[in-house]
Amino acid sequence: MAQLIETPNTVAFDQLLCAACDAAKLAYPTEAAAIGRGLAIALADGVVLFSDGHANVKSDTVVDLWYTVNGTCTCKSFQFSPGGRCKHRWAKALVKHAHTNSLPTRHEPEYFATYYPVDGSMCDGRAIHTPGGWRFTPNDGAEPLYVSEQALCLGGGGGIYKKQLKEDGSLVEKVCQRALVSWHLTVTRDDGTQFTLGYETKDKTEIMAEYWQGRGYHVQQYQQ
Numbered sequence: 001m002a003q004l005i006e007t008p009n010t011v012a013f014d015q016l017l018c019a020a021c022d023a024a025k026l027a028y029p030t031e032a033a034a035i036g037r038g039l040a041i042a043l044a045d046g047v048v049l050f051s052d053g054h055a056n057v058k059s060d061t062v063v064d065l066w067y068t069v070n071g072t073c074t075c076k077s078f079q080f081s082p083g084g085r086c087k088h089r090w091a092k093a094l095v096k097h098a099h100t101n102s103l104p105t106r107h108e109p110e111y112f113a114t115y116y117p118v119d120g121s122m123c124d125g126r127a128i129h130t131p132g133g134w135r136f137t138p139n140d141g142a143e144p145l146y147v148s149e150q151a152l153c154l155g156g157g158g159g160i161y162k163k164q165l166k167e168d169g170s171l172v173e174k175v176c177q178r179a180l181v182s183w184h185l186t187v188t189r190d191d192g193t194q195f196t197l198g199y200e201t202k203d204k205t206e207i208m209a210e211y212w213q214g215r216g217y218h219v220q221q222y223q224q
């Protein structure tokens with residue numbers, strides 16, 4: 001099952017997480033400590049949801065340790081927590097709750113989009129604007145995640161996207177660039193490998209050039 005390397009919460013989504021935390025503490029005042037630790041894990045992008053309903057939740061004490069949460073938790077404190085509600089299960093619950101409170105309004109259009117995590121990879125899917133920020137649903141079946149606008153390239157509407165998806169998988173080149181994009185950035189990593197991003201406007205191109213330069217990449221911009 002595919003997993004995205006990074007799930008950078010948006011500021012708006014973080015606010016929804018904090019609100020979910022407050023509500024949980026009101027409902028379970030004796031578990032406020034575990035709920036608070038769950039919030040910290042969720043705010044630090046320590047929850048990865050999967051389409052089959054399970055989640056991987058990061059340990060906040062051991063580096064690179066992830067627990068599997070699906071009604072139960074694989075951590076040691078699960079069996080000692082009231083009702084089995086350890087901090088990892090709270091972390092997952094807060095993220096799910098924030099998702100529920102971040103449904104898009106009925107009139108928001110859905111866009112074909114490509115998401116660029118900071119590791120330089122890319123992921124095709126669909127994006128829609130919600131109260132929690134841009135919600136991106138990957139094509140590979142992973143759960144939606146909230147991504148910053150700077151890491152998102154919006155392409156054509158859903159109709160174009162579906163038609164193109166049938167024809168081939170190279171959506172960025174075939175739809176995004178052909179239909180709307182006239183500005184390009186070529187980003188070169190330290191190891192010499194490159195990837196190209198496309199944008200509709202010069203302004204956004206410059207913002208994104210700064211973003212990648214700030215991460216230490218070499219960037220070249222040009223107009224088609």
Ligand SMILES: [Zn+2]
Pocket residue numbers: 067073074075076077078086087088089
């Ligand atoms: Zn746990």
